[in-house]
Amino acid sequence: MIPFKLNDKNVEVDVQPDMPLLWVLRDLMGLTGTKYGCGMAQCGACTVHLDGTAVRSCTLPVSAVQGKSVTTIEGLSDDGDHPLQIAWAEHKVPQCGYCQCGQIMSAAALLSSNPKPDDTAIDNAMQGNICRCGTYPRIKAAIKSVAAKKVGGAV
Amino acid sequence: MSTLQNVSRRKFLKGMGITGSALVLGAALPGWAPVWAQSNKASELNLFVAIDADGTVSIVCHRSEMGQGIRTGLPQVVADELMADWQKVKVVQGLADERYGSQNTDGSRSVRHFYQTMREMGASARTMLEQAAANRWQVPLSEVAAKDHQVWHKPSGKHAGFGELAADAAALPAPDISALSFKSKADFVYIGKDLPIVDMHDIITGQAQYGQDMRMDNMLYASIERSPVIGANIDSLDDAEARKVPGVVKVIRMPEQNIPVGFSSLPGVAVLASNTWAAMQGRKKLNISWQQSPHGEHDSAAFQQTLNKRVQEPGRVFRSVGDAYAGLANAVQTHEAQYSMPYLIHAPMEPPAATAVFNDGEVEIWSCTQNPQSIQNTVAQVLGIEKDKVTVHVTLLGGGFGRKSKADYSVEAAILAKASGQPVKVVWSREDEIRHGYYHAISAQYFQAGVDDSGRVSSWVQRTAFPSIGWTFNGTADEPSDGELSLGFGDLPFALDNLSCETQKAEGHLRIGWVRSVSNIHHGFAIGSFVDELAAKLEKPPRQMWHELLGPDRMVDPEPEGFKYSNYGDPKETFPIDTKRLKAVLDLAADKAGIEVPQKAGEAWGISVHRSFVSYVAIATKVKVEGKKVKVLEMHCAADCGTVVNPDRVKAQMEGAMIFGLSLALMGEISVKEGAVQQSNFHDYPLLRIQQCPPMQVHLIASDAPPGGVGEPGVPPVAASLANAIYRASGKRIRHLPINKHLQV
Numbered sequence: 004m005i006p007f008k009l010n011d012k013n014v015e016v017d018v019q020p021d022m023p024l025l026w027v028l029r030d031l032m033g034l035t036g037t038k039y040g041c042g043m044a045q046c047g048a049c050t051v052h053l054d055g056t057a058v059r060s061c062t063l064p065v066s067a068v069q070g071k072s073v074t075t076i077e078g079l080s081d082d083g084d085h086p087l088q089i090a091w092a093e094h095k096v097p098q099c100g101y102c103q104c105g106q107i108m109s110a111a112a113l114l115s116s117n118p119k120p121d122d123t124a125i126d127n128a129m130q131g132n133i134c135r136c137g138t139y140p141r142i143k144a145a146i147k148s149v150a151a152k153k154v155g156g157a158v
Numbered sequence: 159m160s161t162l163q164n165v166s167r168r169k170f171l172k173g174m175g176i177t178g179s180a181l182v183l184g185a186a187l188p189g190w191a192p193v194w195a196q197s198n199k200a201s202e203l204n205l206f207v208a209i210d211a212d213g214t215v216s217i218v219c220h221r222s223e224m225g226q227g228i229r230t231g232l233p234q235v236v237a238d239e240l241m242a243d244w245q246k247v248k249v250v251q252g253l254a255d256e257r258y259g260s261q262n263t264d265g266s267r268s269v270r271h272f273y274q275t276m277r278e279m280g281a282s283a284r285t286m287l288e289q290a291a292a293n294r295w296q297v298p299l300s301e302v303a304a305k306d307h308q309v310w311h312k313p314s315g316k317h318a319g320f321g322e323l324a325a326d327a328a329a330l331p332a333p334d335i336s337a338l339s340f341k342s343k344a345d346f347v348y349i350g351k352d353l354p355i356v357d358m359h360d361i362i363t364g365q366a367q368y369g370q371d372m373r374m375d376n377m378l379y380a381s382i383e384r385s386p387v388i389g390a391n392i393d394s395l396d397d398a399e400a401r402k403v404p405g406v407v408k409v410i411r412m413p414e415q416n417i418p419v420g421f422s423s424l425p426g427v428a429v430l431a432s433n434t435w436a437a438m439q440g441r442k443k444l445n446i447s448w449q450q451s452p453h454g455e456h457d458s459a460a461f462q463q464t465l466n467k468r469v470q471e472p473g474r475v476f477r478s479v480g481d482a483y484a485g486l487a488n489a490v491q492t493h494e495a496q497y498s499m500p501y502l503i504h505a506p507m508e509p510p511a512a513t514a515v516f517n518d519g520e521v522e523i524w525s526c527t528q529n530p531q532s533i534q535n536t537v538a539q540v541l542g543i544e545k546d547k548v549t550v551h552v553t554l555l556g557g558g559f560g561r562k563s564k565a566d567y568s569v570e571a572a573i574l575a576k577a578s579g580q581p582v583k584v585v586w587s588r589e590d591e592i593r594h595g596y597y598h599a600i601s602a603q604y605f606q607a608g609v610d611d612s613g614r615v616s617s618w619v620q621r622t623a624f625p626s627i628g629w630t631f632n633g634t635a636d637e638p639s640d641g642e643l644s645l646g647f648g649d650l651p652f653a654l655d656n657l658s659c660e661t662q663k664a665e666g667h668l669r670i671g672w673v674r675s676v677s678n679i680h681h682g683f684a685i686g687s688f689v690d691e692l693a694a695k696l697e698k699p700p701r702q703m704w705h706e707l708l709g710p711d712r713m714v715d716p717e718p719e720g721f722k723y724s725n726y727g728d729p730k731e732t733f734p735i736d737t738k739r740l741k742a743v744l745d746l747a748a749d750k751a752g753i754e755v756p757q758k759a760g761e762a763w764g765i766s767v768h769r770s771f772v773s774y775v776a777i778a779t780k781v782k783v784e785g786k787k788v789k790v791l792e793m794h795c796a797a798d799c800g801t802v803v804n805p806d807r808v809k810a811q812m813e814g815a816m817i818f819g820l821s822l823a824l825m826g827e828i829s830v831k832e833g834a835v836q837q838s839n840f841h842d843y844p845l846l847r848i849q850q851c852p853p854m855q856v857h858l859i860a861s862d863a864p865p866g867g868v869g870e871p872g873v874p875p876v877a878a879s880l881a882n883a884i885y886r887a888s889g890k891r892i893r894h895l896p897i898n899k900h901l902q903v
């Protein structure tokens with residue numbers, strides 16, 4: 004049994020310890036908001052937070068989250084009202100949407116460590132997340148809009 | 159002819175996820191006639207609109223959503239003509255059903271081919287609600303009008319909601335389409351507006367369901383090892399170790415397949431397990447030896463050289479004006495160039511996936527598909543059952559780009575569900591997607607142009623060679639089809655005295671398929687680059703060179719010149735090749751970008767323009783070249799797509815197309831050795847990342863022309879605009895893509 008905290012709830016899973024967290028979340032826990040895109044930490048579709056830091060769940064053995072806290076897109080906010088989710092809707096970011104949970108999770112980790120990232124900081128934090136549909140300009144604009152509000156103290 | 163049927167709708171509507179509806183409107187396409195769902199012969203009805211007693215309007219989207227916003231776009235047209243309140247509209251995804259007409263969501267034609275039908279559907283329902291109100295109030299029809307989800311009696315101010323009227327409306331005969339009145343453009347409240355996509359909330363909260371996300375009780379997850387070379391079946395299999403992997407439940411051999419494979423499954427071995435990871439681990443333990451294939455010798459680098467040589471020799475002439483060879487012989491100056499582009503793959507963010515359940519001779523499938531009817535047909539054929547025993551649900555698609563028009567992965571799921579007796583989800587890995595795709599054809603082009611003594615480019619020879627999509631389906635095609643030559647090559651819109659359009663041989667060695675904008679990708683690159691080369695050679699500004707070649711405003715018709723031009727399946731009268739529209743987008747992009755404004759050393763703009771899918775797009779790209787490194791600094795897109803339903807989604811498609819075009823031009827290459835694809839994942843098939851993405855703007859030309867394509871036409875001019883910018887910035891002309899073979903990107 005591997006115990007960890009998932010979206011603020013204590014859970015335990017009985018699986019092979021080398022099974023990547025991605026498949027534990029998707030196939031065993033039914034949390035399919037975390038996506039599979041490459042399985043080798045190349046695309047960011049599977050991004051979740053581990054103790055608040057963005058990690059690629061496709062290459063993270065579930066044994067490595069023992070006793071730690073995992074947040075997925077389903078646990079990021081109560082009803083899609085995280086400031087980034089609101090900004091994503093306002094900027095009409097998604098096309099197919101498949102990459103977007105991973106994008107939002109990467110962006111959320113960025114803003115919690117750096118509330119006012121410049122272009123380079125955004126590029127650095129987001130370069131592990133591929134969007135094949137091509138929503139990068141809007142992703143950037145959405146992140147910046149949240150960062151701008153943060154400075155004003157509105158969020 | 160409208161038909162009134164007498165009916166209980168319950169079972170049928172339940173199947174659509176609609177309950178308790180009163181007014182239900184369907185259509186039999188093409189040239190549809192509305193019918194009421196008043197009969198228990200539900201199978202005769204093809205449902206598009208239903209209105210509940212509580213006023214909820216359900217609108218069926220029969221096309222697949224893959225990021226283009228069609229689940230919003232088509233319903234927004236219906237809702238506008240219906241005068242419905244968008245907040246009360248529910249979008250229902252249509253099952254595979256040929257009575258919807260084509261559901262094959264490719265070719266950039268969802269709005270192009272269904273805009274008018276959707277308007278008729280909305281206007282019919284509105285007319286019936288109005289008639290029901292007029293009957294109820296005993297007033298003339300001319301005194302009532304629908305607005306804001308209600309019907310109003312103008313003189314008295316009486317009104318009734320759609321929901322209240324639905325039952326009465328359902329009892330009325332359907333109106334004659336020719337008698338329908340349509341809203342004028344000035345009265346549109348949704349058409350032409352930036353409505354947010356209906357799936358927004360689900361997407362950003364992780365609730366959206368894609369093909370990869372299907373889960374069912376008792377479901378097995380399948381990972382399939384497929385033959386690395388096309389045409390090779392299994393020689394021997396040892397699956398003992400695979401079966402020992404914890405979680406592995408079954409190992410099943412896929413049926414043999416010989417060329418042509420078409421949409422069938424590939425030969426291989428499926429490992430079925432209780433979760434995806436176990437299936438993937440088990441698969442690694444398979445020990446398979448493969449038979450020889452005639453394509454086991456295929457080497458893309460050698461084949462590229464062959465094609466490059468072939469296009470330098472005269473080929474089969476398929477369109478001709480004057481005498482191009484005499485024109486070149488008499489020219490005061492000539493210029494020639496040869497271009498090439500490797501195989502490419504779609505790489506949608508979501509790899510293919512499909513889930514199937516087989517029960518009592520019937521199969522039910524959930525697939526992220528662009529073409530549910532093709533699944534229905536292929537699965538019926540492969541399993542030897544009737545088509546009506548195959549139900550296909552369409553999930554959201556995590557990108558498609560043409561890959562998901564192919565039924566192969568859904569066929570795999572159906573075969574495995576039948577063989578295992580359990581629900582099966584076939585999960586394609588990224589490696590599977592890259593190695594077992596339907597590839598964009600490797601290609602070569604050659605051009606020679608001659609300038610006459612007036613200084614005008616008047617003679618032109620162009621040749622193209624690439625393996626045909628036809629090969630995938632017949633195993634024999636060895637040169638491009640007329641349909642493929644119609645994609646940005648045989649439709650060359652230039653004013654020339656002498657023209658020879660030719661094609662050369664190219665055999666198939668991989669499954670060739672259609673990738674976003676298809677042959678326009680290489681043709682747009684080659685033609686757009688060659689025009690810029692001519693401009694440089696003749697020392698003319700690129701904009702002027704394009705204007706001279708495009709010539710006077712006119713409609714270009716390649717047919718009298720011997721070419722059976724397919725025009726994207728649309729009539730040339732409604733959708734002509736209009737040089738005025740080409741020049742308009744060219745000028746708009748050039749002006750917005752300011753391509754003639756002097757730039758810093760090492761920086762420059764490049765431009766190109768291309769018509770495809772009956773839309774017109776120009777792209778201007780600015781780059782900086784420093785030593786061996788190129789950086790894209792800024793892009794502008796000008797597009798004329800005719801009437802636009804949702805401008806924001808059109809802009810998003812153009813943004814996506816610019817990024818798709820940059821990916822393939824900068825880094826796109828699938829190479830093949832000994833018949834097998836060499837790449838496997840994003841580390842060796844890289845896609846554009848955020849730090850490589852320039853700021854970009856899209857400028858739409860306002861137009862009342864009928865809607866043109868949107869999803870694909872933004873791609874073809876990108877590679878040329880980029881290569882042209884690199885030349886202008888550095889003097890380096892890149893004729894062989896991708897650019898990262900020449901410069902660091």
Ligand code: FES
Binds near residue numbers: 042044060062
């Ligand atoms: S699936 Fe984990 S980074 Fe791509």
Ligand code: FES
Binds near residue numbers: 098101136556
């Ligand atoms: S929105 Fe489709 S991959 Fe990003």
